[in-house]
Amino acid sequence: MSNMFCFQCEQTAGGKGCTKVGVCGKQPEVSNKQDELICALVGLARASYSKAPSKNAVELMLKGLFTTVTNVNFNTVTIEKLIDEVRKEKESAGNAQDFPIENLWSADSDIMSLRSTLLLGLKGMAAYAYHAYVLGKQNEEVNNWFFKGMYAFGEDHSIEEWLSLLMEFGMINLKCMELLDEANTSAYGTPVPAKVTTIIEKGPFIVVSGHDLLDLKQLLEQTEGKGINIYTHGEMLPAHGYPELKKYPHLKGNFGTAWQNQQKEFDNVPGAFLFTTNCLMPPKPSYMDRVFTTEVVSYPELVHIDEANGKKDFTPVIEKAMELGGWKEDKVLTGINGGTELMTGFGHGTVLGVADKVIDAVKAGAIRHFFLVGGCDGAKPGRNYYTEFVEKSPKDTVILTLACGKFRFNDLNIGEIGGLPRIMDMGQCNDAYSAIKVAVALSQAFKCSVNELPLTLVLSWYEQKAVCILLTLLALGIKNIYIGPSVPAFFSQNVLNVLVEKFNITPITTPEEDLKKILG
Incomplete structure (x- = not known):
């Protein structure tokens, strides 16, 4: 070898x-x-x-x-x-x-x-x-x-x-x-808050994973009226917040949790799976015949759906879903913490739409601090930190989240503040732009810099999109970022020292210690 x-x-x-x-x-x-x-x-x-x-x-x-x-x-x-x-x-x-x-x-x-x-x-x-x-x-x-x-x-x-x-x-x-x-x-329109079930209805279904909303839109069009339900997986969850996607009644809910659990969650499942971006793990024999790829995603022996004249023909995926037939009764799946309902759709359009409410809550002391707890999920031990961090965050704090790291805690019910849920899912990893836009708007409202806001970024990383987001945050001068579960292997000690000294990047420790350090 x-x-x-x-x-x-x-x-x-x-x-x-x-x-x-x-x-x-x-x-x-x-x-x-x-x-x-x-x-x-x-x-x-x-x-x-x-x-x-x-x-x-x-x-x-x-x-x-x-x-x-x-x-x-x-x-x-x-x-x-x-x-x-x-x-x-x-x-x-x-x-x-x-x-x-x-x-x-x-x-x-x-x-x-x-x-x-x-x-x-x-x-x-x-x-x-x-x-x-x-x-x-x-x-x-x-x-x-x-x-x-x-x-x-x-x-x-x-x-x-x-x-x-x-x-x-x-x-x-x-x-x-x-x-x-x-x-x-x-x-697809400006995302709006949406409740998403994790219960899979009986009958044929297709699970769509990844980030490419255009692939999902084309599949929804091609399955309309055919008795096939469509479910999102992983980073596709925020699709439920877009008006032009959620208008399809057969876009039913979300299947499973984050990408690294698929080999267990997809095992012998009687549905078809479509991978549109970087969420694919080598499929197990028990479900390899029902996994399809498209765009740049490719795996030997899997059927690939190519584009022709600007369109894709998802007939092989549809036929496989019909052949498998789905479950004969509704299947109750849950999130990591046992919940059966997820919320999404809190992009910058929604959050800034209630900015006055948020600002008043901060001034009144109802909201003490904002945490952006987001990023990639992964398989390595130590990522339960993010679940515990959210569980242990005080009731007068708000959790903004994005990317698939949220599956560690997005099925938790930790209450509301002033009618707003304490966990607000801002979308996919690329929707870090929403978080930045909200932070800048809040800093302008409070007439201070972003670094002076009651806001702390607690990030989990796995792959390269997390790297480009981190570099954007650093370029904007945003400091005091907590990162985990480990320091990137491609950071030499000297480079890490520069980042710590210049931007106060902090490796995570324990939820209790980090919350105490942040909130005092």
Whole structure:
């Protein structure tokens, strides 16, 4: 078996790096092909950097980077095809040398740390840009920065220059998240609060996982009137808040919890599963025949739904759901804490719509503090911290949340303050933009900086989208961020020291100790 090296996710082996096989299930051959793709993308950036990149070059850059995000692509065949397409485009753009693959993970530890942080951030931003792209929304500055960033990745820089690049990237990612927010709301409306059941009704059903709302919309259209119910999974839960999606009566509820539990939760389930983005784990034989992929998601032997003329034909997924038939009686599933109802839809449109109510509650002392407890979920021990943190948070505090980390506690009923639920789900990981927008609005209302607000960010990370969000928060000057359950392996000790000193980034300890430190 060939060797590999990957340290881009939180559960990387030994907290240092996967070298034999990925903890995610990625084989060495796949990992090495993904590295080759990254090196080819640097070559494409070099060939296109001095001029405006072509439309095809932009699409390949977004797809290429997105393909290498954790839990997206486990298929050497599709990666090799993408490498060939990238190199053909590179040749037509003027040709340039790929980044030497032997240098990809070898450098001074601090330089490699900073260089890797930029690359991983670019991977996360590519996922967001791609989702906006399929909805017809682009930003030329964002597109061009992918080429600037990948070009810079292949060059030598001082530590100060790398740090400057990372801060510049953070602000570009803010524009990218704003772009995606505009793309989603213009296509599906402004999210509104929605109660979502976890009870699965009898009869045929399809579970849709990931982040791509366009795939869900097309599936809803194609299943209308066919007696098939649609359920969201993981990061697709916030779809229930969008008016143009929730209007479909057969969008029924949410199946299961976060991505890392799927091998247990999908086992022998009589329904079909569609993966639209980076939430896929290697499927078990007991349900492999009913798992389908689309977009950049790919796994050997799974049926892939391709696009043709701007549309996708989900007939194979629909037929499999009909064949399996679903459960014969309603199936009561629960969240991690036993609840059967989840809330979502508290994006910036909703929260800012009741801003006066929130501000009055703070001034009256009814709300003492806001916590943004959000980010990725994962399998490694220690993530029960986030459940306990929310359970132990005082009754005069509000929990804002986003991304799939919320499945640790989003089925808890911890009450309301002034008619508002204490847990407010702001959406997917990219909806960190909503949290930022709300924080800025509150800081303006109270005539103070964001760092002076009664607001603390308690983040869980797993993959590369968490990296780009963190860089955006740092670029905005937001300090006192608690991060866990472990420190990223790609942060060298010196780089971590800089982040602690400059931004007061704090590794989590225990819920009790951290709450005491925050609230005094």
